[in-house]
Amino acid sequence: QLWMVYARADRRWGGADLGVISLELLTVFFDGPVALYVAYLIAKRDPKASFWMIVLATCELYGGFMTFCPEWLVGNVNLDGSNFMYMWVYLVFFNMLWVFIPLYAVWYSYCDIAHAFAVRTSKKGQ
Template sequence: MTSAPPNDSMATHPYYPPDLVLPGYVPNEIPVPILITSFAAAAGAVFWATSVFARTVRPNISRTDLFTAMWFMLCGCIHLFFEGYFARHNAAMPARTDLFGQLWKEYAKSDRRYLTRDSFTVCMETVTAVAWGPLSFLIGWLVVKDHPLRHPLQIAVSLGQMYGDVLYYGIFFFDEAVYRAVYCRPEGFYFWAYFVMMNGFWIVIPGVLIWLSTVETVKAFRLVQEARKRGTTKAM
């Protein structure tokens, strides 16, 4: 007599709550250190390529502009390719076994909404991939070229990143407090390193960039106003 095959949806998994049903779930096979190293190496490659490109196009680029260009090129890659991957495959994330799929499943230990096709997460990541991804690449190029259009676009995209991140945090904590939802594993590492720190970059850095672009915008308008006043005085 043979026993019935196990139900994939009830397979043992590391996500919380433990009784969470994940249809088609397949455990990760790539070790966590290799997953994290792969992601870090890819980010490092983007930084290196952007640095070489920026210094070739604009040898006298400032450190601030160089960092800004590197940041937006990294954002473009993460938004368009990594988050775009989630937007495309969100319905089957528990079963994904390629590198991006396993990276998302590792991150989902801090937020299991990425494996349950949560409506907010899917919509937020889709907008991020479609809108902020291409615009981030454009801003990176405009920064390298020292084009003034970078400032309004930098403010718009940075504000959009911050807004999405605030909503992401807010809904997480609201559901936890009001509905007693459990999204993250109990270990502090997943909450602080994955959920808080990894997302916190998209609040702190965009906030700084908004401030810098606002300062430059104010300076530009002040110069225009002063020029108009001088012109009016001469005309009189």
């Protein structure tokens, strides 16, 4: 039911758009298990979590780009920006979450990995 509400703003989600379906299959069968694995690694405080967070965040950013770039290139024919709710809440706000959260995850993981390398380098110099 939630898909149909969002489909009022982006018509591709209301039908059988092959681009959307392809990306969602990748999300379900790859990103979903990787997200569970990352959660498991975080719970165990395993340092591999940082690497897998970057992998997952990159997949999310790529998926968002591949969802919207083709639409932008054809002039947004499937996007309804005619009212405030569709344009600014559904299309901008909710989709920006899928940009800013993965970017934060990449930044956080980068800092974690860079710190680990700095510690390793300082130990080699002693």
